[in-house]
Amino acid sequence: MTTLNTEISETTEEELDRCLQAAADAAESWGDLAPKERAAALETVADALDDETSALVEQAAAETGLSEGRLTGEVKRTTVQLRMFADLLRDGSYLRIVIDRQDPDFVLGARPDLRRWLTPTGPVVVYAASNFPFAFSVAGGDTASALAAGCPVVLKTHPGHPETSRRTVEIVRSALTRAGAPEGTFAAIAGRQAGIRALQDPRITAGAFTGSVSGGRALFDIAAARPNPIPFFGELGSINPAVVTSEADHEREEDVAAGFVGSFTLGAGQFCTKPGVLLLPGGSELPKQIAELAGEVSAARMLTAKIADGYRERIAEVSELPGVEVITTGTEHAADGDVPAFTPTVLHAGSVANLLEHRAALLEETFGPAAVIAEYESEGDLHRALSAVEGSLTVTLQTSGEPGPAEQDRLANLVALAGKRAGRVIFNQWPTGVAVTPAQQHGGPYPATTAVSHTSVGTAAIDRFLRPVSYQNCPEALLPAALRDANPLGLPRTVNEAGEAPGTSPKHD
Amino acid sequence: MTTLNTEISETTEEELDRCLQAAADAAESWGDLAPKERAAALETVADALDDETSALVEQAAAETGLSEGRLTGEVKRTTVQLRMFADLLRDGSYLRIVIDRQDPDFVLGARPDLRRWLTPTGPVVVYAASNFPFAFSVAGGDTASALAAGCPVVLKTHPGHPETSRRTVEIVRSALTRAGAPEGTFAAIAGRQAGIRALQDPRITAGAFTGSVSGGRALFDIAAARPNPIPFFGELGSINPAVVTSEADHEREEDVAAGFVGSFTLGAGQFCTKPGVLLLPGGSELPKQIAELAGEVSAARMLTAKIADGYRERIAEVSELPGVEVITTGTEHAADGDVPAFTPTVLHAGSVANLLEHRAALLEETFGPAAVIAEYESEGDLHRALSAVEGSLTVTLQTSGEPGPAEQDRLANLVALAGKRAGRVIFNQWPTGVAVTPAQQHGGPYPATTAVSHTSVGTAAIDRFLRPVSYQNCPEALLPAALRDANPLGLPRTVNEAGEAPGTSPKHD
Known part of the structure; x- marks a missing residue:
């Protein structure tokens, strides 16, 4: 017998503050994990969701009216997404590491040693959608890509499937804990006001949303009006x-x-x-x-x-x-x-x-x-x-x-x-049934999305939650492991030697 | 004898409309040029600026009070930037081409052939800065990266060096024309109101700016408040x-x-x-x-x-x-x-x-x-x-x-x-003297920049003016040349064969 809990309680201000502080506290340790370690944690989450597919599908069918066949496929898509981001992390080229070696004879004068990579932006608030109770909800593509990037996620649940959300949250949190992720890596909130306050909070560095034009635009405006504006990746409406x-x-x-x-x-x-x-x-x-x-x-x-x-x-x-x-x-x-x-x-x-x-x-x-x-x-x-x-x-x-x-x-x-x-x-095909693959582009000019240069489906979705940092003339011992000469993490990197024309294609060195 | 023209005329609404329409008209042909052809055009501009260095430096020294040595170096930096983007275009990996071949046995069901690349966003308005009359002005890094991406540029001149701007605009326009670029690829406007109206115009797809926090934030707010918001890449203020x-x-x-x-x-x-x-x-x-x-x-x-x-x-x-x-x-x-x-x-x-x-x-x-x-x-x-x-x-x-x-x-x-x-x-070095190289990161959390995931110096600056488009199940003859099986442009591409774990590292195929 499935419980239908439509009376979800709103997250209080105190609860929200605890979530946000926990996310901020987790940001450094989750973000600093080697990509392979985060990959393993994502796979633990995928395994746990796969194991609970039947119960999750039964609950979601009761709450959404969607068929069990469709929902079973959607759980599969959700866990395949998580595993695909795990593969991406193991590949490592998503970090876009570029090393320019010191060059005393550079055309504009001596060039210092510079090493650039992408780092997580910090805690992200993700707004779950109504129409995909798994693939665009609690453990959906936005959550998977933000966690993969190294960003803690504060997940605003959708009131359309509250009990499905609650169970998925439990599974994700417990799997992340088993995998050794810091407390605060993932938490859920509920209620419209909590969703707005989270986006306004200085500890949040980005928002991701799938939903209506009116709702998405309101949130975009809130993100843009902050004292320090943050990117808001909204997928709003499309006539296709x-x-x-x-x-x-x-x-x-x-x-x-x-x-x-x-x-x-x-x-x-x-x-x-x-x-x-x-x-x-x-x-x-x-x-x-x-x-x-x-x-x-x-x-x-x-x-x-x-x-x-x-x-x-x-x-x-x-x-x-x-x-x-x-x-x-x-x-x-x-x-x-x-x-x-x-x-x-x-x-x-x-x-x-x-x-x-x-x-x-x-x-x-x-x-x-x-x-x-x-x-x-x-x-x-x-x-x-x-x-x-x-x-x-x-x-x-x-x-x-x-x-x-x-x-x-x-x-x-x-x-x-x-x-x-x-x-x-x-x-000669039709737009529904979006393939989850590296070459997918799920985005478009406004109002399709609020950030035309990004996608919310496919592995390129990770780019939304990354920002570059360069280290100039940094002693080897103080460099992040990924950027050290010895390349101890075995990551693909572009290395521009002194005197070489600058390139951008990464290669394993 | 150097002329000091501090009475620059404001661009009228009619003139602005002509500029914007010309930019919109040029967007497709400039954007559709093969990267190598745009590279040649950028080099023509660089050559022309190099040839006119003495006259430009003399003019800028009179208008800004900066030393001839500093200004000569800055012209060099400006032309090196243009040549570096030309090299980037010839390399081609900036297009991030990914091809997922059709896979009937994909884990989530048959996967269609999908081919993704980055395309120019369209016309860009660039706001010149006061403190770099060349490297962050008319033909500076924002202009070079937008033109390289394939975006026409409408350049808002800075009133601090009007005659230097006017001469540089002439050199850039004449070089682009010689190189076969369409009319409308580059134009300049002047005056505060014209700068604001350009950013509000539906034909403009992005803004780029270097200047004060107050000025930059005002423009960011205008870009975000449009009926269709566009990205605004502002580099505002930094305490370093x-x-x-x-x-x-x-x-x-x-x-x-x-x-x-x-x-x-x-x-x-x-x-x-x-x-x-x-x-x-x-x-x-x-x-x-x-x-x-x-x-x-x-x-x-x-x-x-x-x-x-x-x-x-x-x-x-x-x-x-x-x-x-x-x-x-x-x-x-x-x-x-x-x-x-x-x-x-x-x-x-x-x-x-x-x-x-x-x-x-x-x-x-x-x-x-x-x-x-x-x-x-x-x-x-x-x-x-x-x-x-x-x-x-x-x-x-x-x-x-x-x-x-x-x-x-x-x-x-x-x-x-x-x-x-x-x-x-x-x-153990100092932040002034920003190396123009692929691993440079000139950006940071707000208010350093309004878009923390991007840089305005170095070759990665091109990313700001690109957006992904995927082609699904497209007949070979209708694909952009860059995405065809035969790879006629010889570009580096990631190709994910059926049954392969998806990768992201581009390679020449």
Whole structure:
């Protein structure tokens, strides 16, 4: 029998202060551990979560309405992420060590010995998301990357899955303790006020967040308004436009229709990578096919009553817009407790001109199982539509299986524009289902993220919590072990000898 | 005969709009050039500046009062910086290309082909500094790194050296045109309002600044308050504390006194790396030696009348503080035009306790030839003093020539603390004279900089103007050349094959 504890207690000011002080106290010892030692601690956490998968999944299913299959996969993703950061730490090149040897004949005059590496920024506050109770929550990607970097984490739990959070916190804390991590390396807080106060606290050096544009922007503003501003890595909202070429419309119609409906309804449309707008060639049969397929999708429970309320309002608003036709009418159903379920809604905005006429409403993210389609008549239409979309996590291009020269010519401009609007450009696949790999980029211009140069998925996410320190003319014995001549930790390093042209490619020396 | 044009005209709204539109129009073609082609353009600029060194130096000397020797070295530094970024572009590893090959058996399910690299963010506004009329001005490090990244630059000139700026702008623009760069790759604007409007403009994607805390913070706040916030890389103010161990006090007294006075008076103390506070062991003879040496330093002209006014006020303020003794009394002298010269001032704050009592005044940067010294009685004193210093560009440690075990033990904690407070930790040298090399870190916690993870000197400065884009399942013909299987540009890349543990070290493939 699973306990549903929706009455989570808010963290008091005294409790918050203890958490923050413990994090500050832990920063040096956790950050100073050799990367391999932190790697082992992350693996201990991953093992402990793997061991408790069944209990965690059962709890999360009760709290979120998500399927056990989906949740089991999500725990796996969470532990794979932790192990991937462990691999990254063992590899060591994330430290970007560069050693410039002393050079009396340097072109600008004698150059001192300088050794640069990346060090942890210090305690980080991470805000858990509602829609991934594991992979973007307590032990999710933000936590994993911050801990990997050497930063203690103060985790603001999401009220949408409080008991799942509580159990995950216990597992993570107990695993870290077993692994020898200092007390204070990881702690959880609850409540809106505690989340705000943590971000304002001088002991916190960065924030990481996945959630809504309004919530994320409010926190970004708080971080920027501090007496000493700190970076706030928010992943806010994204419309994820998708374009279907006329070739794809002719050759891959069924595939495109099925892929689109599958992607925008996945997880009840509650993914930041949901394709929210589909741009089709004028006269396509796709709207009919999409409407039919979407009409066959079962009702899916929303994550929280608040999200359901917001979704209902948004659908009512956009359905009433001039020139917008509801081609699949979603219906609301009772589900678990007070959180309803919905079948998908598809809105046909007509022409690109009409889409742009109502861009403020139609090109804003709708969190839930709804999508907008519109028809373009020219390359110019496509460019206008994509240019009107705000910064996005992804742009998807549906083309023929093997684009020929004519289609390639038309696509080239589109690919270039897509790279300006988003952090990931996808061909003949769909944006949901983000691969957790080194080459992943989960970020994009605002409002997709508040820090366009970073990613919150994939191993490059560690860069957010690192800052460079250089040592000039430092005696060997006082250098961090990683920077000593003997390279006792066996890390990859770039070494620029006197007289050499400076390079930047690390190598094992 | 050198013309002094201090009546620079403000850029009108129409002129600004033309500059910004030209920059936006140039962004794609400049950014899409192969790195080697941008490298050649940077070298053309460097050559042109080298050719005009004498005329530029003569002009700058008249406008800033800086010596011809210093200015000649600064032009050299400026052109070496441009050439160093050209080398970085030819090396290509700054693009951080990672290719994850498709892997049907990936642990989290089939992984698509994903290829990630760094792309230019788009047009950047750069604010020139007063104190480096070349190296941090029109063609300085911010401009060089942004252009290298592939970002057009809109340069806000500094009113302290308008004619030097105008000539440098002409040389840079004409060289870029000769090198085939698109019109709009580089343009200059003047005036406070134009500088603010540029930062607010949606076509601008980042700001870079070197200057005062008040000016830099105001611009940071503007960048953060935009509907779509953009990063603002400000290098604001830094106290650069220096510590003398008792061993250094005994063994290297003369060396330390001479080095300190030379460093804090260099360039009339108008360097962001000026050591502003020196912490000495109680009872040291150094105050006497420092006072004498500082008393022998000639008057040096300030950069502008406004800086001189601010300096005069600061000295009056701190000289009156309880427990502060003026051990070298600076004097003011008439110099060129209406900008005065000053001899150095040394303030002895007494104990660390008194220094901390008046920390708001004594631990704030004074821009000019003044420094504060204080005496510590214990390790605890040192820790309290360094902890009270706000984020700094540097911390300097003066130790014995070869620290023995006892001194090392005491230094270890200090080195760790220094790495938390600053981006560069210096041993037995002084912070002024920043080496331009790959391992340099010119940055630090706020207010030293507004973006602690970045540097504004050295080749890593390019990272500020880059953002990642990933291509998923992209047909070979539509990939950017840098990411194609054949690697036609011959760039270093990390390639993760199916089934391999993911790595991050780039290699030439």
